[in-house]
Amino acid sequence: MAEGTTGIYAGAIAERKKRSFLGDLFIRLIREKPLGTVGAVIVLILLLVGIFAHWIAPYGYNETWVGGRLEASSWEHWMGTDQSGRDLISRITYGAQISMYVGLGVSALSTIISALIGLVSGYLGGKVDIIIQRFVDAWMCFPGIFIMITLMALVGPGITQVIIVLGLLYGITGSRTVRGAVIGIRENVYIEAARSIGCPTGSLIIRHILPNIMAPLIIVFTSRMGAAILAEASISFLGYGIPEPFPSWGGMLNRGRPYMLEAMQLAVWPGLCLSIVVWGINMFGDALRDLLDPRLRGGLGRYSGVQRKLPKQRRRGSTPVQEN
């Protein structure tokens, strides 16, 4: 009988545990972070439009509409046509796909690089750490856009090149965050215990440290995505990113510049989409960071000086904030 009860409890606990992480995160996101939820919806829309661009876009991204250059919006072309007579909404749609590739690709690559450098530098410490950190210092000295266009000019334009260059740059910079987290974990007793029973360094890093730095890794991943999309647009705007005829939003703003006085849609839509997407990703990333790592949260402070604010603050204060 007693055993059965324990079994039931164990089962209940296991079940709670199973849906705890992602499920809880999702519920807390909607309940506590309305702006973050809006951001999540925007990210979702970007992903859906990006994945299904082929079905959503009414025309191809490089399909010329004979005789219809710089047309205003109409039933046939919702956003009008561009300087070469291509349907603008189709190009915007495929542009979302490119932004999605760049955002995900750069985030993934930079997170892997950050994790590798951060783990090695943070765990080994000592001379290795000092040398690696001076190298990271040196990278962080170059103003972003200068080093980006320099490297892009060397490797040549293209989407893969953009992903590799941006992934490398952000990966090296982001390794600082990971290193900090690793150093914090390195001193824990369970690491000491694992080391004392002869656990080899490699499996110690993978089995015991890596799972504990998941939160900073997710933060590095999401915080890079918006920046990467913006950076790709900037270097494409300067002409060193993704070449024609591929419809990168930044490149579209660059190519359309001479024609914008005749057709304002060329100035409005690519930039608007870019801004909304970057805003959404930033909001979602911020919310995720607050939920995953309460210590990094900004603005915990309470300003008790203004009396009339007190009731509202009590209500805020009573919201249970779970600390993992």
Added chain:
Amino acid sequence: MRAYIIRRITLIVPTLLFVTIIVFLTVRFVPGSLIDLMASQAVGESEVTPEEIADQIRHDLGLDQPVWKQYMRWLGAWQQEDGTYSGILQGNLGKSLWSQRPILDEIVGKIPISIELGIIAITTALLIAFPIGIYSAIRQDTAGDYIGRSIAIFCMAVPGFWLATIIIVFPAVWWGWTPPMSYVPIVENFGENIKQFIIPALLMGMIMSGVTMRMTRTMMLEVLRQDYVRTAWSKGLRERVVVVRHALKNAMIPVITVIGLQLPVVIGGTVIMEQIFNLPGMGRLMIDALARRDYTIISGINIMMASVILLGNLLTDLTYAWLDPRVQYR
């Protein structure tokens, strides 16, 4: 404090060394096609073959030497052909591949333009960020706070080059007005010069203010919780005195760090703004050099920018240590 300053300065040396290595290796990747291009342009005046000219160019650039020797020569730590030491350590950044003019001469004239743009931009950013950030903090969770935070978020998400494009296109279409696009030096005509700089600088300032605004708000909130602020309140001081005298002073210390860390953002921002608003500064020089594949200028600019930022970071750290006596000088 003295030990901290010395330690902090000695740390710069290895970092600078890595900076030169990164720049050098980047330049070493000069695609072979560039040399062939230069050779094919030089051929025709004489009867030598392009291959011979290409070899000559390689020899002139010192590319036929082992890599470590090239690096040491470029750094100025190894004798050149004529037995002299001439490299970065001696302040010689080399010559432009195309114009053959010393790079330092090419750069010097462009620096004031970028600095002017940067200074107006930073001033604007602070003028926007501080009042809104402080107001957001002392009226947390009111409508004003939400508006302030939305402005900050807006500034961080909207790309500068798009805002600049919009500012050029829409007034031109609606009122037939365009921002002035021909560069006038500040010593010749102050008014015209400012007229041309003000729009790109305001835009840059707006974009930059987002981060500082958020930092100001966070730090103010942090400080307003402190015991000494409660003491100030309980003494019956007025709100203005508590906020300005007790809270603001202490909240500003970390904010200064953020302003220092934004230096790369300012320098990066000038590239795009100079390109759009036709200002012949460092950013324009960089873009032009890239278009011409003038790798020596590119490496010169990169070295210079990296040194400026390194120096900026050093100054930020020292200011921080000087302002906040709690910083441990380890």
